[in-house]
Structure formats: structure tokens, C-alpha cells
Amino acid sequence: MPPYLLTLPGAVWLALFFVVPLVVMASLSTQTGTLEQGFQQTFHFSNFTDVLRTYAPQLIRSVEFGSIATAASLVIAYPMAYWIAFHGGRHKSTFLLLLLLPFFVSFVIRTLSWQFLLADQGILFGPLKHIHLIPQNFHVLATSAAVVCGLTYNFFPFMALPLYVALERIDRSLIEAAEDLYANRTQAFLRVVVPLSMPGILAGILLTFIPAAADFVNSSILGGTGQTMIGNIIQTLFLTNFDYPLASALGFVVMIVLLVLMFAYARALGTDEVKEFVS
Numbered sequence: 001m002p003p004y005l006l007t008l009p010g011a012v013w014l015a016l017f018f019v020v021p022l023v024v025m026a027s028l029s030t031q032t033g034t035l036e037q038g039f040q041q042t043f044h045f046s047n048f049t050d051v052l053r054t055y056a057p058q059l060i061r062s063v064e065f066g067s068i069a070t071a072a073s074l075v076i077a078y079p080m081a082y083w084i085a086f087h088g089g090r091h092k093s094t095f096l097l098l099l100l101l102p103f104f105v106s107f108v109i110r111t112l113s114w115q116f117l118l119a120d121q122g123i124l125f126g127p128l129k130h131i132h133l134i135p136q137n138f139h140v141l142a143t144s145a146a147v148v149c150g151l152t153y154n155f156f157p158f159m160a161l162p163l164y165v166a167l168e169r170i171d172r173s174l175i176e177a178a179e180d181l182y183a184n185r186t187q188a189f190l191r192v193v194v195p196l197s198m199p200g201i202l203a204g205i206l207l208t209f210i211p212a213a214a215d216f217v218n219s220s221i222l223g224g225t226g227q228t229m230i231g232n233i234i235q236t237l238f239l240t241n242f243d244y245p246l247a248s249a250l251g252f253v254v255m256i257v258l259l260v261l262m263f264a265y266a267r268a269l270g271t272d273e274v275k276e277f278v279s
Contacts, residue, residue, distance in 0.1 A: 029248035047249035062230040066213030069151035073159040085167035111221045142224035150218035159204040166200025
């Protein structure tokens, strides 16, 4: 069998579910009209500048929330992945299963559980208010903090798994060599473990930031009107306003912004190790 035939199923899959929808969206983004009268191709490129000018605050907020959630995921996931990789022993698979077990539940149900957890009189803040440890008007739900908490929790595996794989690959003899050269544990960690785990850090940041910045479920359930993200705007334009050209244009703007940020990040920190790690 010719080698190129082996790639045919994957190529057909990408063509049907990625290239074709992308071409349709590109065509739709420059059309004008209404759902009742129909849409016509008029090459109305001002759709892109209109959505960028109108929804710039939501786009900036999405990048901000995605960045904070990514940083929080890294801070939380790294110690956990490090402990499992270096101290999990023969129970590593069990610890990984326990780490990922909550994520077998539906994405929406997990987010709704955070709504119950962060409610003003919920299982967390209700008892604290009852014993007067926090004021009665204290609330977290419908704030930016609630949205970031939901994003961090829901996209946590995208950070934890690449970190674990990178840490698991580290040759333990290199750490022993650093200690033989009079490095203490902190020095060995900072000068050996962290640099060698950098491919996992870079991959985890990319895998976490992109879906977190484009998410709309967490801001819908956990946020308020002041925490609207760009994904909520696209959802409203598509499903409520039926303004398909503006929604398509905004989707392309978001994709371009995320790609620019991703390539700038990869160029600043280097991509060779990430390519090697992913391959």
C-alpha cells in the first residue's frame, strides 16, 4: 500500500470537519443580509472591523481570564504532576486516574457544581456566614473570580497531563549527578528538573490557554453581565440574533488573535522542544 494512502482517512476527516466549515465561515463572514431575506456574498470586509471595534472589551477580557486560568493551572498542576512522577511509585496510574476521575463527568455538570459551591448560601459560604466568619454581603458568584475558578478547574487536565509526561521522561541519574556536584534539592530542582520539564510547561500552557480564552460556558453559568467573554458574544450572534456574517467574522477575529498570541509565545520561548515533546 502506498504510504500516502495511510493518511487518506485523516485527510478526509480534516477536510470534512475542519477545512470545509472554515471555508464556509470565511465566505459567510463577508456576506450581508438577514435570515428572513437570505444572505448574499457582497465581500463586506467591514464586518471584521465592526466586530473588533464593538467587542474589543470582551476579547480583552477573554484573553485576561484565559491567561489567569492558565497561570493558576500551572501553579496547581506542577506540584501534583511532580509528586506523581517522582514519588508515585507503582501507584502512578492510580493517582492519575484519581486526578482525572472528576473530568469523566459532563463539562456543564462540573460547572454547575461550582455554581452550587460558590452560591451565597451554598455549602461553602453558607456555614461561614452563619458563624459570622465572613460578612453576609460577601459573594463570589457572578464575579470574575468565579469565572476564573471555573476555567481553571475545567481545563486543569490540559495542563496536568503534559506536565506529568514531561516530568516522567526526566532521567533520574541527571538529578543524582547534580547532587553529586554539591547541588542541594532546591538547586537540582531549579537547574535540572524545571528546564527539562519545560516542553511540558510550554505544551500545557498552549493547550490550556486556547480553549480557556474561547470558552463561554463558565462565564454563562458562573459570571454575570460584567464577565461576558467573547465566546458568549459569538453564541448570541449565532443562536439568538441569527447574525451569521458578524458571528463568523468575530469567530475569525478570535482565531487570528489566538494564533498571533500563540506564535508570539512560541517564538519568544522556542518551539523545538515543544515539537519534540508533541512528536
